Each structure stands twice: as structure tokens, then as C-alpha cells.
Amino acid sequence: MTEMFSGEVNLVHMATIAALACVSVLARCLFFISDSEWTLPDWAQRGLRYAPMAALCAVIAPEVVMSQGHLIHTLQDARLYGVVAAMAYFFLRRGVGQVVLGAIVCGMAVYLPLHIGLGW
Amino acid sequence: MGFWRTLIRHPEFRLGFAEMAAVAPGIAAWGLMTGVAMVKSGMGTLEALFMAATVFAGSAQLAAIPLLLAGAPVWVILATAFCVNLRFVVFSAHMRSYVMHLPMRLRLLTGYLTGDLTYVLFIKQHPQPATDEAGRFGQVAYLLGNGSINWFSWTASSLLGVVLANFIPTSWGLGFAGILALVGMTCSLASSRLRWVAGGVAGCAGVAAFALPMKLNILVAIAAAVALCLLLEKTPWGRMPQPRAH
Numbered sequence: 001m002t003e004m005f006s007g008e009v010n011l012v013h014m015a016t017i018a019a020l021a022c023v024s025v026l027a028r029c030l031f032f033i034s035d036s037e038w039t040l041p042d043w044a045q046r047g048l049r050y051a052p053m054a055a056l057c058a059v060i061a062p063e064v065v066m067s068q069g070h071l072i073h074t075l076q077d078a079r080l081y082g083v084v085a086a087m088a089y090f091f092l093r094r095g096v097g098q099v100v101l102g103a104i105v106c107g108m109a110v111y112l113p114l115h116i117g118l119g120w
Numbered sequence: 121m122g123f124w125r126t127l128i129r130h131p132e133f134r135l136g137f138a139e140m141a142a143v144a145p146g147i148a149a150w151g152l153m154t155g156v157a158m159v160k161s162g163m164g165t166l167e168a169l170f171m172a173a174t175v176f177a178g179s180a181q182l183a184a185i186p187l188l189l190a191g192a193p194v195w196v197i198l199a200t201a202f203c204v205n206l207r208f209v210v211f212s213a214h215m216r217s218y219v220m221h222l223p224m225r226l227r228l229l230t231g232y233l234t235g236d237l238t239y240v241l242f243i244k245q246h247p248q249p250a251t252d253e254a255g256r257f258g259q260v261a262y263l264l265g266n267g268s269i270n271w272f273s274w275t276a277s278s279l280l281g282v283v284l285a286n287f288i289p290t291s292w293g294l295g296f297a298g299i300l301a302l303v304g305m306t307c308s309l310a311s312s313r314l315r316w317v318a319g320g321v322a323g324c325a326g327v328a329a330f331a332l333p334m335k336l337n338i339l340v341a342i343a344a345a346v347a348l349c350l351l352l353e354k355t356p357w358g359r360m361p362q363p364r365a366h
Contacts, residue, residue, distance in 0.1 A: 009166045017174065028205070047347070053309045054321070055207050055342055058326035086300045086307075100301065104143065108296065
């Protein structure tokens with residue numbers, strides 16, 4: 001029978017994990033900490049408008065076209081078709097309604113059969 | 121407590137909550153597989169549960185675990201996690217003018233709850249900081265409504281993933297739903313020509329710079345995309361009339 005619980009508790013590990021939670025807060029709040037009057041320069045304000053789009057694409061692209069740190073050299077990869085299906089769903093529905101959820105479901109409906117069934 | 125009651129009943133709280141709830145299944149599948157991956161990489165169950173319940177940063181967690189298990193010095197582990205989280209420092213610079221009217225502990229709470237998708241949805245909904253008190257309160261309500269359901273669906277599903285780790289094979293690829301949630305969000309942002317450029321440049325740079333340690337490729341990609349778009353804004357091509365960002 002497979003064990004559901006495993007491993008021991010190491011106090012140094014637990015303290016490090018607590019510190020990691022503090023790192024999450026520190027990174028996300030770094031510019032909230034100082035109370036002094038200070039605003040971003042104008043060019044930075046304008047530039048940050050592109051940051052959400054850039055951050056998302058920088059996270060997504062390697063997860064879709066790379067495997068084990070290398071660019072894939074095959075079209076037999078279920079992730080490609082999953083992403084194409086999700087984007088097609090989104091733009092055919094013109095972004096109306098619960099379209100992001102629909103895109104996730106549609107993408108998974110293409111991805112899972114290819115991935116589990118064909119091993120892509 | 122009056123503040124919280126008013127906040128939770130605010131229409132913006134519900135809007136933020138609803139917009140994130142729409143992608144919560146994708147987040148949950150991703151959180152589940154992160155919980156599974158934590159245990160599969162050799163972490164004990166109780167430690168993994170503690171991490172899943174508190175850290176709320178998937179990529180930083182997965183980067184820290186091998187170092188933790190290999191007995192790396194604590195400062196190396198923390199510095200690595202911070203570098204993986206550097207994109208959030210950029211987000212915090214952007215979010216500063218929205219939260220500075222709050223007392224410190226609320227600033228820290230909203231910051232902690234502002235993951236990638238909450239930041240993206242919030243900036244899309246509120247491109248400019250409000251100038252009056254009611255507007256500022258509404259923006260904080262949106263942020264907390266959005267961040268709280270994101271935190272809950274991610275954390276609850278990670279905890280479940282830790283507990284069920286030995287019964288769910290990673291080979292199913294359920295975690296891909298998280299990537300699709302990001303893809304859907306990206307499509308909803310792609311409302312102008314320069315946004316497409318930003319996405320394309322960042323995607324290519326993220327792949328090209330992938331060999332950099334500690335996920336610094338993401339920071340390089342953001343910097344490259346922002347710099348190029350700032351340059352293109354000054355050209356006639358970049359200034360062409362564009363559909364309004366919604």
C-alpha cells in the first residue's frame with residue numbers, strides 16, 4: 001500500500017520555510033515599505049503598462065516550446081495544440097463571458113487526449 | 121469590524137472575486153500539481169504542507185525545495201527564492217500608488233495576496249490609481265476580493281496535492297491547465313498593437329534567456345519588452361490609433 005504521509009520534520013527546514021513565506025511578502029511589498037514621498041519617473045510609469053503582458057508571455061513561452069531546458073524540435077507536442085485551441089476559443093468568442101474558463105477547458109480537451117493517448 | 125464588513129460587501133470586492141473565480145479551476149489544477157511535485161521531489165509531508173499553506177509562490181517553492189533538501193545554506197535558499205520572485209518587485213513598484221494610503225499591515229497583506237494573475241486582472245480593471253477616498257477603497261476591495269480567492273484556490277489545491285501526491289501521476293499533465301489560465305489571461309490583455317509586441321518580445325526573450333539561473337529570464341524578458349515598447353511609442357507605427365484597453 002502506498003503511504004500517504006512520509007518524511008520527518010526538520011526544525012531548520014521549518015524555520016527556512018517560514019522565512020520563505022517572509023520572502024514572498026518582502027518581494028511583493030518591497031516598494032510599499034518606505035513611507036517617504038516618492039513616485040515613479042514618467043517613463044517607468046508608461047513602461048509598466050507593458051509589464052503584465054510581458055510577464056505572462058515570459059512565463060508561458062518556455063513552458064510551451066521548451067522541454068528539459070531545450071527548444072523542442074518536433075510538432076508532436078500536445079502543449080502546442082492545447083495552446084492553439086485555447087487561443088482559438090478565446091478569439092472566436094471575442095473575449096465575451098466566461099471565455100478564459102472556456103479557453104482552459106477547450107485547451108485541456110485537446111491537450112489531454114494527445115498527451116495521455118498519443119504520448120505527445 | 122466595520123472596515124472588513126464594508127469591504128466584503130463592496131461591489132468591487134465581488135467583482136474582483138468573480139473575475140478570479142472564473143479562472144480558479146485552472147489555478148486549482150496547477151496548485152494541485154505543484155503540491156504533487158513538492159512531495160515527488162523528496163519533501164516530507166508535514167514540511168510540504170507547511171510550505172503549501174504559507175509560501176504562496178509556486179515557482180519559488182519549486183526552486184527552493186532541491187536546495188533545502190540538499191542542505192544548502194539558508195541565505196542561499198532565501199536569495200534564490202527572492203530572485204525567482206523578482207518580477208513581483210516590479211509589480212510592487214507599479215502597485216505602490218494604489219496601496220500607500222493603507223496602514224502598513226494592510227499593505228503587507230494586499231502585497232502578499234497579489235500573485236501574477238491578481239496583478240494582471242487588477243491593472244486591467246484599474247489602469248489608473250483613484251484620486252478620491254471612495255475610489256481608493258473600491259480599488260483595495262477589488263484587490264482583496266481577487267487576491268483572497270486566488271490564495272484560497274491555490275493553497276487549498278496545493279495542500280490537497282501534497283496529501284494525494286502518491287496517488288496522482290505527474291505524467292497526466294494536469295498542471296498544464298495553469299499555463300492555459302495564463303494563456304487565456306494573456307489573450308484578454310492583447311488589446312493593442314504594442315501589447316502584442318510586448319508579448320512577442322517577452323516570449324522570445326524568455327526562451328532565449330532560459331539558461332539564466334533563478335528564473336532571471338523572466339526579468340530580462342520584461343525589461344526587453346518594456347524597453348522596446350517605450351522606443352516604439354515614439355514612432356508613427358507605435359502611435360497609430362489603437363482600440364482602447366478595456
